[in-house]
Amino acid sequence: MKTLMVFDFDHTVVDDNSDTWVIKCLPGQTLPDSVKNSYRKGYWTEFMGSVMNYIGDQKVSPETVRSVMVTIPFTAGMTDLLTFILDNKSTIDCIVISDSNTVFIDWILHASGLQAAVDQVFTNPAKFNEVGYMEVQCYHSHDCAHCPVNLCKRRVLEGYLSEQFDRGVEYERVLYAGDGGNDLCPTSCLRGRDVVMPRRGFILEKLLAKLEDDASLSAKVIAWSSGTDILQELKASMQE
Template identity: 60%
Template sequence: MLCVVSNLVSVSESLTKSNNSVKLQLQRRMKTLVVFDFDHTIVDDNSDTWVIRSTPEQTLPDWLKKSYQRGRWTEYMGRVLTYIGEQSVRPEHMRAVMESIPFTDGMIELLTFISEHKKDIDCIIISDSNSVFIDWVLHASGVKSAMDDVFTNPASIDARGYMSVRCFHAHDCRQCPVNLCKRRVLQDFREKQAKADVHYERICYIGDGGNDFCPIKELKEGDIAMPRKGFTLEKRLCKAISEDSEALHAKIMPWASGNEILRQLRALIE
């Protein structure tokens, strides 16, 4: 009888060790999801205003500037792009101008690192720019392979050579511009990945602007919010924490250079 009990204990211990081993292997296989904004984060300027450099006067007329309505930037950019087309600016010239937009210091190195560690990192962009601008810039820089997906306002070029842009989606979030709620996009992406049995150990959210605040509020303990130092997002996060120390669950790690993010990301996965 003692021998039988001993064997039962041995089998139980073996199963426990096996289950623990499987859990550890699953934990090791879980990736980090890195989420980027684009303007003033990956690139060191606003792509929507940078394109104005492609016009003959490199500026917009006052009537067009005054047509902007708060919260409706994408609709305004549609009028800007139509105006640029009417100035006989060809898409080739516009593309050359967009490809000259400077990257934020250290971002090329960071995106190169991500592209070399795809077994550990999934990476997406959620941006209020547009699909054509982002595609042009990423292609020219040679770092498009870092990205698994890009969520932004869809844009296209018609037979005349005019570019047009549409709002990404409709939503009911009162905190975000009418064309894009980044929190909703992040939620939808995670749900889609979960259905494919892809789960993330952590999310690192990297941004600079006020529209990055909404998705960061949804981050959990163990996630990391990375606001660019001196920009709107950092100020809003500081204000939220000062008003309620438990308002945010993610760890806050401000940055000034992509190299700082690279060091943190390397430490997380290696």
């Protein structure tokens, strides 16, 4: 029986938001109000399309975007955690479920040399078109009223667990590490022996605290401040 480690990406694996970090590639490192004000709640991917269109309009090359993106810092202790996962692939599967995009996450993981620690990344598809503009699409459509229109992380996690079960892979324990409001929904499909790990001081921790006596949450809650905290819990859970 394996352990499954599930990560959010922004403010979890990396210590910032990759979608806002990209703005550093602009000459003035800022967006005009016309782009900033185009955001509609729940439609972040659509907004990122506008951001990347603006970056393309400023003639910022894909190579320049990449050179900026790979400077985003990993959260403290996270490279040690990913290295441990990489060294224990026979007993740990690892996935990322993120509202970022395939291009950013692929660049950042490859730059770290730790991309092999992650078995699959579930995020919004992105690519550079023939004129050098990055296009971002929604990951999927869904009918969950609690999640952004482009991504329900619970649906992704349930789908992954079901596919793995069909392949004969069952997990002794699932550890889910995240920080944001969109990390709350997938916690409802975790079991009593699973662990949800909210980042200390971030919104997920506050939302989980409100669910303390709620039957929709079965998993144990353990807050984390660094990748070292998650690593300690991962090691402990493997020894139980």
